Amino acid sequence: MDTRRGRWTVVLGYRSVRISNFMVFHISHLAIVDSTNTYLKSLVDAPEGTCVSADEQTAGRGRQNRNWHSAPGEGLYLSILLRPPRGRTDLPLLSLTAAIAVAETFLAIGLEKIDLKWPNDLLCSERKICGILVETAGLNQGGSPRVIVGIGVNLNQRAFPPPLDTTATSLLIESGAAMGAATFRDLLLERFSEWYDCWREEGREQILTRWTALSSYATGREVSVKLESESLTGITEGLNRDGALLVRTVDGDLRTIIAGEVSRLRPVNCAPKKEA
Numbered sequence: 001m002d003t004r005r006g007r008w009t010v011v012l013g014y015r016s017v018r019i020s021n022f023m024v025f026h027i028s029h030l031a032i033v034d035s036t037n038t039y040l041k042s043l044v045d046a047p048e049g050t051c052v053s054a055d056e057q058t059a060g061r062g063r064q065n066r067n068w069h070s071a072p073g074e075g076l077y078l079s080i081l082l083r084p085p086r087g088r089t090d091l092p093l094l095s096l097t098a099a100i101a102v103a104e105t106f107l108a109i110g111l112e113k114i115d116l117k118w119p120n121d122l123l124c125s126e127r128k129i130c131g132i133l134v135e136t137a138g139l140n141q142g143g144s145p146r147v148i149v150g151i152g153v154n155l156n157q158r159a160f161p162p163p164l165d166t167t168a169t170s171l172l173i174e175s176g177a178a179m180g181a182a183t184f185r186d187l188l189l190e191r192f193s194e195w196y197d198c199w200r201e202e203g204r205e206q207i208l209t210r211w212t213a214l215s216s217y218a219t220g221r222e223v224s225v226k227l228e229s230e231s232l233t234g235i236t237e238g239l240n241r242d243g244a245l246l247v248r249t250v251d252g253d254l255r256t257i258i259a260g261e262v263s264r265l266r267p268v269n270c271a272p273k274k275e276a
């Protein structure tokens with residue numbers, strides 16, 4: 001048992017699983033932790049493939065400094081450590097890759113209505129069912145940089161507290177079926193390993209094509225985008241080769257969105273294509 005942080009790090013389970021030829025996952029499951037991303041970041045010497053999941057997070061973190069609702073036993077709270085080769089500049093594609101892996105996991109268990117919202121939100125019935133927080137560490141130090149992919153999946157919530165009650169959904173709400181977080185995690189890691197392999201092998205086109213096929217936001221969608229210092233509205237025109245979102249504004253400018261919060265302006269009237 002790891003007791004470095006007292007009651008936060010009671011490791012309930014540990015196992016090593018080889019999922020593909022190059023990827024071994026070292027999975028620890030904790031009862032309770034502040035944030036699996038924060039915890040994994042503190043393990044500076046951990047090897048690639050180290051995963052931490054938890055029954056509950058007390059300070060789950062989302063993008064743009066938001067909290068991630070992490071009630072005990074209701075969701076999957078998972079962080080995966082990657083050590084991509086130094087010098088790879090296409091890290092933004094990794095976050096699309098993670099979203100594809102989660103979407104394919106949902107499709108594999110029969111939840112068809114999954115949609116991707118740039119860059120890596122998963123929606124179902126236009127409500128959020130999964131969020132992904134990708135963080136880096138050690139980019140300016142010697143050794144391989146670390147990328148921590150944090151994934152929060154809403155599985156067994158019957159309802160959400162305000163204000164999430166109008167924006168979030170779960171597998172149980174959408175399908176009527178509950179699923180254990182460990183079961184979903186293991187299916188997800190298989191998909192993740194395949195797509196990470198694709199990224200390592202520089203399968204840029206494959207990643208962009210698959211993400212686009214899974215997203216109703218990729219093209220022809222009227223959106224508003226909140227950037228750091230301005231907001232804009234326009235119609236989406238796909239992804240560029242780095243995975244940035246292209247938006248044509250009313251003035252006719254084609255804007256390249258590298259970071260920002262995208263929201264729909266009109267309801268979806270076409271479902272994303274799901275075929276491979």
Ligand code: BTN
Binds near residue numbers: 121
């Ligand atoms: C988002 O804002 O959409 C991203 C949410 C990411 C939540 C996950 S839960 C596991 C991992 N640990 C965290 O503190 N955050 C991520």
